[in-house]
Amino acid sequence: MFGTEKETNGRREIKSVHKIDDILAVIKRLNEGTLTEIAEEVDLTKGTVHTYLRTLHNCGYLTEEDGVYRLSLQFITVAEHVRNETSLYMAGHDEVDELAERTGEYAHLVAEERGREVTLYESRGEYAIATDYHLRLRETPQYLHHNAAGKAMLANFDADRRDRILETQDLEAQTDNTITDEAELRDTLETVRENGYALNDEEEIRGMRAVGAPIRVPDGSIFGAVSMSAPASRLQGERFRSAVPEIVMETANLIEVNLETAQRDG
């Protein structure tokens, strides 16, 4: 979406979709742009881009003011719809609020898509402070290997799904503590599977620790994960290795129950 790597396996595709995606990607990257600015970044002539921009504007994908185009606020309403149609969000957001309140820290509800992690919901407890960096993190699907919720999911996928994800991405280092060795990661995941929870010891953001637990359904498939994150100074010793994991797993379990009852009701 908006400039992701595409693989045309010789199969027939609609080229215009790719062109639209390219244009939206440019506008997203520039944040805002005039016709000429956008046309320079795309492999199409000014006249053609103009027709695209006119149509995208008319369809509500773009706003235009004094010749400057931006992504429309309607993406926010679409996202709201997508979220509300995601059963994990509906089953989990109250529990995540509860988790944030009980711990006083950040709590997250995440799902996996295409091997990456998308944040469905975030709740802030009393002591959690919002940072710009945090906001930016949610603008892009994240890798799974460098955070607690991601590891919790990765550990509990069935083997070939895990293999498929691991082989398509190299383990980029986010901090000094990020696990970048595949064998080491697989060992860690083994432990995560045994424990039922995953830890993140400053592997994503320096100074931040986190605890995550997977959200499963009876047939074993993984719906997502919950996590709680806090500054290392407030998350250490027994609290980090036992008390918080218990609470996070309890939250995950409550969400699992919600998911099942919701499924039963239809």
Add this chain to the structure above:
Amino acid sequence: MFGTEKETNGRREIKSVHKIDDILAVIKRLNEGTLTEIAEEVDLTKGTVHTYLRTLHNCGYLTEEDGVYRLSLQFITVAEHVRNETSLYMAGHDEVDELAERTGEYAHLVAEERGREVTLYESRGEYAIATDYHLRLRETPQYLHHNAAGKAMLANFDADRRDRILETQDLEAQTDNTITDEAELRDTLETVRENGYALNDEEEIRGMRAVGAPIRVPDGSIFGAVSMSAPASRLQGERFRSAVPEIVMETANLIEVNLETAQRDG
């Protein structure tokens, strides 16, 4: 976006964009669908729709599982980006949190786009309870005439912008209290302009009242609005007509200051 009314004024457009929009609209409406289901709702043959779906999937707009297509979770990350690039959101979300905390109720930060209202941020105070209906409201841009924030913006637009918006939409009734008469609405807006705040007395949702104030910048243009909403039982008398309006206007003013300083810093 996703099936909005389009006006092709004879100008040339990219037809594929409209087709993509149609397809995404169908999927949004069905929530999920198979190729055949989607093709039935669109004026294209199964084979053609198949090519579109493959491309949209490949570009990350759709997910596919066992032949069932859905809108991708990546719309959530895009929305996050759009929000974070909106200066009003960056300048206002902390203040809206503060407003929710001080009043213990719902607080909203909204902006206008194409004559409709989009919620940029919502914060819940101690007493505010989340309802499904509330969630659904944010899935579609709302009319301006039946809620406090919308009236606050509408009242303070310059006359021709207000006229342009009012003439393109009829004043649909949402409850018995919704103002559906244009003359009456214009009178109310006059009062809103004089007072500096707008009231909503069960005009959007039965049993809910709200207070909204516009967010302006020095040159007079309207950036958006803030509002606080609560059950009528908790928002009446002096609190409804004076105390809360003061707090809401104060919040709006703080956001205005944030916007200016942010602008100055670049």
Add this chain to the structure above:
DNA sequence: CTTAAACGTTTGCATATATCAAACGGGTTT
């Protein structure tokens, strides 16, 4: 005050490409 440059916009024409039928192959049902 004239000229040049830059920008968004439109248009004719050539061609790439989106679309339709029709057929294929795998499942499931009859």
Add this chain to the structure above:
DNA sequence: AAACCCGTTTGATATATGCAAACGTTTAAG
């Protein structure tokens, strides 16, 4: 085994897209 439904592919065709070039404005330069 026949009939059916599904997703998928393919060749042929119409047409929508894309280029180049020109136009009308506005802004900058000489």
